[in-house]
Amino acid sequence: xxxxxxxxxxxxxxxxxxxxxxxxxxxxxxxxxxxxxxxxxxxxxxxxxxxxxxxxxxxxxxxxxxxxxxxxxxxxxxxxxxxxxxxxxxxxxxxxxxxxxxxxxxxxxxxxxxxx
Amino acid sequence: xxxxxxxxxxxxxxxxxxxxxxxxxxxxxxxxxxxxxxxxxxxxxxxxxxxxxxxxxxxxxxxxxxxxxxxxxxxxxxxxxxxxxxxxxxxxxxxxxxxxxxxxxxxxxxxxxxxxxxxxxxxxxxxxxxxxxxxxxxxxxxxxxxxxxxxxxxxxxxxxxxxxxxxxxxxxxxxxxxxxxxxxxxxxxxxxxxxxxxxxxxxxxxxxxxxxxxxxxxxxxxxxxxxxxxxxxxxxxxxxxxxxxxxxxxxxxxxxxxxxxxxxxxxxxxxxxxxxxxxxxxxxxxxxxxxxxxxxxxxxxxxxxxxxxxxxxxxxxxxxxxxxxxxxxxxxxxxxxxxxxxxxxxxxxxxxxxxxxxxxxxxxxxxxxxxxxxxxxxxxxxxxxxxxxxxxxxxxxxxxxx
Numbered sequence: 001x002x003x004x005x006x007x008x009x010x011x012x013x014x015x016x017x018x019x020x021x022x023x024x025x026x027x028x029x030x031x032x033x034x035x036x037x038x039x040x041x042x043x044x045x046x047x048x049x050x051x052x053x054x055x056x057x058x059x060x061x062x063x064x065x066x067x068x069x070x071x072x073x074x075x076x077x078x079x080x081x082x083x084x085x086x087x088x089x090x091x092x093x094x095x096x097x098x099x100x101x102x103x104x105x106x107x108x109x110x111x112x113x114x115x116x
Numbered sequence: 117x118x119x120x121x122x123x124x125x126x127x128x129x130x131x132x133x134x135x136x137x138x139x140x141x142x143x144x145x146x147x148x149x150x151x152x153x154x155x156x157x158x159x160x161x162x163x164x165x166x167x168x169x170x171x172x173x174x175x176x177x178x179x180x181x182x183x184x185x186x187x188x189x190x191x192x193x194x195x196x197x198x199x200x201x202x203x204x205x206x207x208x209x210x211x212x213x214x215x216x217x218x219x220x221x222x223x224x225x226x227x228x229x230x231x232x233x234x235x236x237x238x239x240x241x242x243x244x245x246x247x248x249x250x251x252x253x254x255x256x257x258x259x260x261x262x263x264x265x266x267x268x269x270x271x272x273x274x275x276x277x278x279x280x281x282x283x284x285x286x287x288x289x290x291x292x293x294x295x296x297x298x299x300x301x302x303x304x305x306x307x308x309x310x311x312x313x314x315x316x317x318x319x320x321x322x323x324x325x326x327x328x329x330x331x332x333x334x335x336x337x338x339x340x341x342x343x344x345x346x347x348x349x350x351x352x353x354x355x356x357x358x359x360x361x362x363x364x365x366x367x368x369x370x371x372x373x374x375x376x377x378x379x380x381x382x383x384x385x386x387x388x389x390x391x392x393x394x395x396x397x398x399x400x401x402x403x404x405x406x407x408x409x410x411x412x413x414x415x416x417x418x419x420x421x422x423x424x425x426x427x428x429x430x431x432x433x434x435x436x437x438x439x440x441x442x443x444x445x446x447x448x449x450x451x452x453x454x455x456x457x458x459x460x461x462x463x464x465x466x467x468x469x470x471x472x473x474x475x476x477x478x479x480x481x482x483x484x485x486x487x488x489x490x491x492x493x494x495x496x497x498x499x500x501x502x503x504x505x506x507x508x509x510x511x512x513x514x515x516x517x518x
Contacts, residue, residue, distance in 0.1 A: 010291060010295060012295055012299075012324060012327075013291075013294060013295040013298060016295065016298045016299045016302060017298065019302060020298070020302050020305075023302075023305075023306070054287070083286070083287040083288075083290035083291050083294065084283065084287050100290045100291065100293075100294040101290050101293045101294035101297045102294065102297075103297060103298070103301055104298055104301040104302060104305065105301075107298075
């Protein structure tokens, strides 16, 4: 079973996405803290990371930068989500971007594209 | 004799003009960057007027003197005004142009025949008059240009701030909206698959909706309060209250927030008879703002609320042991749209402490923060002690500027 990790400081939203993705047959885990999420990725890289951009302590873009520097983590597909516009970063360092508010069908469709 | 001098001056205008231009280009630094010298076009006319002033044969009436005076002033002002729009031009350089003119006139004239003391004095006076007019106009125009530039900069800043604010508002409203959208769509998707009550219980949907709607309503209230403060339509109704009772009401309302952050209710250290004259709803808003910040930035560590009575004030102290605020940010955070953290770190409109400060000032009180970065923050607000008559008070339009 493909594993998806969701990191979003809005835990309730992350958990809702996890329930939804479990319904679709994935193993999904929700984490609200960026640092905790990064540790989790290092312990066992997921098949897909869904990552919120605006978070306290360490934001989503910092997590992307750290992952891209680590050869073991740099190839993990990332779905960035934010209520703000798509962030500008040098090169294409993530796989997809979804702007909030998105709906469950957009989410499922994008996840399927990234994970298969 | 003066007639001859005047005629000599008129005759030498092209030579004076040539020499003056040559020296000005080389000696006045800012002129190097000019395509034309501002005084050059009006100089022949100006020198003619000066020659007329030297002309003794013409019977000069008060009216003609006044006319010449007005004309010289006009030329001087035109010069000053032109120079004020030139980049890198200073008043010293403008004066220098006239100084060179005086020297050139005297040199050219003396070369042919020495000027008398009176003639020299007349030339100097005319130059001084012109330089005075030009310098005044230069200075006034520069002031006007700077004022306009400042106003334009202020306007640009306001537009930038408004755009940033709209972007933050949009972000803050979209976040709960996304949660609501996802959860309701999930419920619809699962409808019929399982027992509805079970799904509701599983997703805690009613509590969730209530929380997100409260969040959006709080955001909208902040935006409306901000508008009320800016337009001066923020009304306060004062009544005598024990502030400890008001704090307890807020803590009761904030129960779910403490639960969400897995925090115990705050430790309370209350003085007795903390009587103040307040608009209860607004002071509740202040306490709620401070308590919310203590929870959000408190890193899930205990929060404490203390009420102390000083000689003339009742002081409320809200302390957390969270991330703290850097010294350079401690004043700034009370200004509108300002926050100690970047919008990418923590959500919020950057209005809470601004509204808090405006409310406290409207109560005749003061608010401040003590904090050490990394070790937590302590927010204080102090209100005048005692009982007052019921009064109505409007916040000043545009908010406090202190």
